[in-house]
Amino acid sequence: MRILVYFFKWLELLGLAILIGGMIILGALVAPTVFGMLPPMSTGGEVMSTLFVRFNSVVAYICFGLILVGFLGKLALGGLGKKLRYIEGISLMIMLVVGIYIGSFLTPRMDQLRNMRIQDPSNHQAVEWFNASHRLSEKLFTLNLLMGLVVLYLNAMDMTKRQK
Numbered sequence: 001m002r003i004l005v006y007f008f009k010w011l012e013l014l015g016l017a018i019l020i021g022g023m024i025i026l027g028a029l030v031a032p033t034v035f036g037m038l039p040p041m042s043t044g045g046e047v048m049s050t051l052f053v054r055f056n057s058v059v060a061y062i063c064f065g066l067i068l069v070g071f072l073g074k075l076a077l078g079g080l081g082k083k084l085r086y087i088e089g090i091s092l093m094i095m096l097v098v099g100i101y102i103g104s105f106l107t108p109r110m111d112q113l114r115n116m117r118i119q120d121p122s123n124h125q126a127v128e129w130f131n132a133s134h135r136l137s138e139k140l141f142t143l144n145l146l147m148g149l150v151v152l153y154l155n156a157m158d159m160t161k162r163q164k
Contacts, residue, residue, distance in 0.1 A: 005077045012070025019063035022147045056103035088154045097148045098140050
């Protein structure tokens with residue numbers, strides 16, 4: 001039973017590590033590099049759009065699956081008794097809802113708006129909608145990153161308490 005609990009914790013932490021690491025790498029390393037090396041905004045935007053579509057529709061969903069299975073398994077075997085478990089569950093629920101919104105609705109909409117903006121640069125409404133959607137996606141990515149760090153912190157606190 002104890003090995004199974006550790007396995008579920010490992011699944012959750014693996015999903016969190018890949019998800020948070022991917023978000024940091026895409027936002028802090030890849031985006032500045034792509035926009036720095038590909039001067040036309042449309043070329044850099046096309047590359048980043050492709051990367052974010054793949055990340056949000058494939059990698060993020062796999063990570064959310066790992067996190068969800070790990071958390072639910074850990075919850076079933078470890079019980080509901082701790083206040084920190086509720087905070088972790090709420091944080092994970094926020095991450096899941098925001099991740100599904102980003103991957104299923106916001107990223108495809110931004111891709112359409114980016115294409116409209118490229119096809120007709122004089123379409124100011126598409127430019128404004130894209131900019132507003134981009135700001136929203138940045139805020140939601142930041143929220144998911146912070147919620148992921150909260151969950152990692154809670155898991156670290158739980159593990160250190162068990163070692164004492």
